[in-house]
Amino acid sequence: MAQQITPVEPQTVEELLDWWLELSEDDRQAEFVALPRQDAGTLFLALEAADRAFILESQTDQERRVWMRLLAPDDAADVIQQFDEDDQPGLLSLLDFRTRAQVEALLAYQSDVAGGKMSPRYIRVQPEMTTEQAVGYLRLQAESSHELMYYAYVLDKQDTLLGVISYRDLLLAPPAKTVSEIMARDVVSVPDDMDQEEVARVLRGRALLAVPVVNAEGQMRGIITVDDVVEVERAEATEDIQKLGGVEALDMPYFRTTRYSMFRKRGGWLAVLFVGQMLTITAMGFFEDELAAAVVLALFVPLIISSGGNAGSQASTLVIRAMALGEIALNDWWAVIKREIGFGLSLGAMLALLGFIRIFAWEGMFGSYGDNFVMLGITISISVTAVVLWGTLTGATLPFILRRTGFDPASASAPLVATIVDVTGLIIYLSVAKVTLLGGF
Amino acid sequence: MAQQITPVEPQTVEELLDWWLELSEDDRQAEFVALPRQDAGTLFLALEAADRAFILESQTDQERRVWMRLLAPDDAADVIQQFDEDDQPGLLSLLDFRTRAQVEALLAYQSDVAGGKMSPRYIRVQPEMTTEQAVGYLRLQAESSHELMYYAYVLDKQDTLLGVISYRDLLLAPPAKTVSEIMARDVVSVPDDMDQEEVARVLRGRALLAVPVVNAEGQMRGIITVDDVVEVERAEATEDIQKLGGVEALDMPYFRTTRYSMFRKRGGWLAVLFVGQMLTITAMGFFEDELAAAVVLALFVPLIISSGGNAGSQASTLVIRAMALGEIALNDWWAVIKREIGFGLSLGAMLALLGFIRIFAWEGMFGSYGDNFVMLGITISISVTAVVLWGTLTGATLPFILRRTGFDPASASAPLVATIVDVTGLIIYLSVAKVTLLGGF
Numbered sequence: 001m002a003q004q005i006t007p008v009e010p011q012t013v014e015e016l017l018d019w020w021l022e023l024s025e026d027d028r029q030a031e032f033v034a035l036p037r038q039d040a041g042t043l044f045l046a047l048e049a050a051d052r053a054f055i056l057e058s059q060t061d062q063e064r065r066v067w068m069r070l071l072a073p074d075d076a077a078d079v080i081q082q083f084d085e086d087d088q089p090g091l092l093s094l095l096d097f098r099t100r101a102q103v104e105a106l107l108a109y110q111s112d113v114a115g116g117k118m119s120p121r122y123i124r125v126q127p128e129m130t131t132e133q134a135v136g137y138l139r140l141q142a143e144s145s146h147e148l149m150y151y152a153y154v155l156d157k158q159d160t161l162l163g164v165i166s167y168r169d170l171l172l173a174p175p176a177k178t179v180s181e182i183m184a185r186d187v188v189s190v191p192d193d194m195d196q197e198e199v200a201r202v203l204r205g206r207a208l209l210a211v212p213v214v215n216a217e218g219q220m221r222g223i224i225t226v227d228d229v230v231e232v233e234r235a236e237a238t239e240d241i242q243k244l245g246g247v248e249a250l251d252m253p254y255f256r257t258t259r260y261s262m263f264r265k266r267g268g269w270l271a272v273l274f275v276g277q278m279l280t281i282t283a284m285g286f287f288e289d290e291l292a293a294a295v296v297l298a299l300f301v302p303l304i305i306s307s308g309g310n311a312g313s314q315a316s317t318l319v320i321r322a323m324a325l326g327e328i329a330l331n332d333w334w335a336v337i338k339r340e341i342g343f344g345l346s347l348g349a350m351l352a353l354l355g356f357i358r359i360f361a362w363e364g365m366f367g368s369y370g371d372n373f374v375m376l377g378i379t380i381s382i383s384v385t386a387v388v389l390w391g392t393l394t395g396a397t398l399p400f401i402l403r404r405t406g407f408d409p410a411s412a413s414a415p416l417v418a419t420i421v422d423v424t425g426l427i428i429y430l431s432v433a434k435v436t437l438l439g440g441f
Numbered sequence: 442m443a444q445q446i447t448p449v450e451p452q453t454v455e456e457l458l459d460w461w462l463e464l465s466e467d468d469r470q471a472e473f474v475a476l477p478r479q480d481a482g483t484l485f486l487a488l489e490a491a492d493r494a495f496i497l498e499s500q501t502d503q504e505r506r507v508w509m510r511l512l513a514p515d516d517a518a519d520v521i522q523q524f525d526e527d528d529q530p531g532l533l534s535l536l537d538f539r540t541r542a543q544v545e546a547l548l549a550y551q552s553d554v555a556g557g558k559m560s561p562r563y564i565r566v567q568p569e570m571t572t573e574q575a576v577g578y579l580r581l582q583a584e585s586s587h588e589l590m591y592y593a594y595v596l597d598k599q600d601t602l603l604g605v606i607s608y609r610d611l612l613l614a615p616p617a618k619t620v621s622e623i624m625a626r627d628v629v630s631v632p633d634d635m636d637q638e639e640v641a642r643v644l645r646g647r648a649l650l651a652v653p654v655v656n657a658e659g660q661m662r663g664i665i666t667v668d669d670v671v672e673v674e675r676a677e678a679t680e681d682i683q684k685l686g687g688v689e690a691l692d693m694p695y696f697r698t699t700r701y702s703m704f705r706k707r708g709g710w711l712a713v714l715f716v717g718q719m720l721t722i723t724a725m726g727f728f729e730d731e732l733a734a735a736v737v738l739a740l741f742v743p744l745i746i747s748s749g750g751n752a753g754s755q756a757s758t759l760v761i762r763a764m765a766l767g768e769i770a771l772n773d774w775w776a777v778i779k780r781e782i783g784f785g786l787s788l789g790a791m792l793a794l795l796g797f798i799r800i801f802a803w804e805g806m807f808g809s810y811g812d813n814f815v816m817l818g819i820t821i822s823i824s825v826t827a828v829v830l831w832g833t834l835t836g837a838t839l840p841f842i843l844r845r846t847g848f849d850p851a852s853a854s855a856p857l858v859a860t861i862v863d864v865t866g867l868i869i870y871l872s873v874a875k876v877t878l879l880g881g882f
Binding site: 013014017020021022023024025026027046050135138139150167168170171172201202204205206207209226227229230233234237238240241242244245246247250253254255259262263266267269270271273274275277278280281284285288291292295296298299300301302303305306307309310311313314316317318319320321322325326327328329330331332335336339342343346347350351354355358368388413414415418419422426 | 454455458462463464465466467487491576579580591608609611612613642643645646647648650667668670671674675678679681682683685686687688691694695696700703704707708710711712714715716718719721722725726729732733736737739740741742743744746747748750751752754755757758759760761762763766767768769770771772773776777780783784787788791792795796799809829854855856859860863867
């Protein structure tokens, strides 16, 4: 896998993106600069904010100006937000006067609410225009707009949103009618402080291509388009996946996350889990005499506790994802538990059988476990079944408890479930062993 | 959390969806039937294929006919695919003649390629029409089309795709020009056998609202719209999340997955992991004498191996997600490993310190570990650092190896990484102990 710099000259967006994605992080800045200007522009427009910022990082202000001016105001705002606060005024100053004012307005919002995601560029028409006038007016506005436009918004002089009209409606309407006669009055709009995930749901539920954003006074401030929904969904999934892996959400690409932030977001959970896992020392300590009497018991500890952790990780992952997709509601907790009792028992029994076979086989081949191997087999089988059942139920229940108490169910990560199950699994296993093998060794 | 049937009569799509998502699975079919007809229709159109199929399951053919006929052909095909093959002809027969033919054509494709995702209903115009004629023609076609339309496609008599024209272009063009004069000729189209994820990338990269699907002969067969992209991305994320949790992708909602299929998809991985984990018995067996001499060593086994597993799960999750988002390419493997060595060492050292403090504190308070507690502390600290480093590197490397060899990197699940790290972690820990504590107990 030697790194080589390929002298490609791709043409289409797809080719450029494929080529870009295969480039090593280290080469991307240099390769971007080496692209023909037109390809570079095509690629730059197809990339996301983090990649755009990364390219700009290595450039002079003069180069940056070219690329920043390619961007629509909402995209420019997203790029600027990738930089430290100290660097943001410098980037803002590269924009033309009108765009700069729009970007500044966007930067005043949190980046994850409607106001921070919207594009301030949209097509507005007046209610008293005829549709013919409106089409002529659109022709003028359309030339100065970079973004795709799907609807024209009908505003009064105070910017109050009165109605909406799609290009299609305008196209199909008789030319003499006025805009207010054919516009739809029951406009779906979202407040500027609505969370982006909620906005995504509105767009999806209504099958809209764009939704207007209004402030507390009912004035229209911008639009959010359907493309933004894809990005919001992707960011949500990333957050969930990282939490499920036992990491705090990074909010930044892997290589752009600073060492300190990465250490904190991983180390925090690792330390919590480590301290929780210390309970296993205490738990095993209670059985120190039994372990000393039969060291063979210790050999099976990792096998047994890990099967509980694995079963729990499966159950929690399935429940968390189903919750995120709306397949499972809080009210379904009992239905889920009923189902999971069945899976816990059947999966546990299957693994118990595998464990039993293993002990018999090794005893037959190597005489590993002495006279008591049947009782050992029984001990392991009972323990595995019980621990897998317990792990499955813990994994399935924890997301419900977290959600019910206001936490993110995705925090029920595989490592967290495993830690909880390890401690209880040890107690189950060694208690079973104490009963079945008491005096046996 | 008693289940109660609320006598709500919601109005908007959002209200209906919110209400639906909070319903328990058991109540959904009955509650749907109890809805006023108009609300039921609104809700049915807003649901996804799996939910639609679930509602239909409990209904008679006469009721099903009403709902099936609400659906566009591609949506109808998706719903029919949720049923067993035996039930599919019955559902098809409920559709009107024209739609049935279109749905049958869609069902001939795999559901995850362009041909299986496309809508066969789109607006076509002829190249020699004037734009004025085209607008009139559109007015006729628009009334019979259920889906949102953004573009009109210019086809010749043999259905060959010649060009595309947006509503906006048509609106802004002089009425006397012909369609062929103003249409865009460099149409982006996708072949009917292209994978849906690839189609999603084309739409996103080009910021298109819809893309035409053509067969091997260059004939246009349908369109894929931007809404489909959101669903594809969501399905992809679900698959990755389930794999990361150590489950085979379900491809169905939690409650709609049959018991057998659920058992197989969880049991398969659990059995593989269990058999792999059996190596821990062998590994610990090598150190049986040391464990017998110092049972205290056994007490720390779960703590040490789990810290390696947790660190590994974090690293693999971050790398897998970054790969899926295109942030990390195969070529970046060395840059990633360099970074992860730093994290492994620093995170390991932090946990080692915590472990050291714990041993000193317990020795001070309870005299738990006898004269050798300093050496025990050193043993645990060295082992934790080494095992965390090893876990981090395993978790970061495995996705690269899987991808390089053609497997899905998401298979490097938390449970798989933990299993690999458990076996090697034990060997590391007990080898360190053998050196540091040799003859010490």
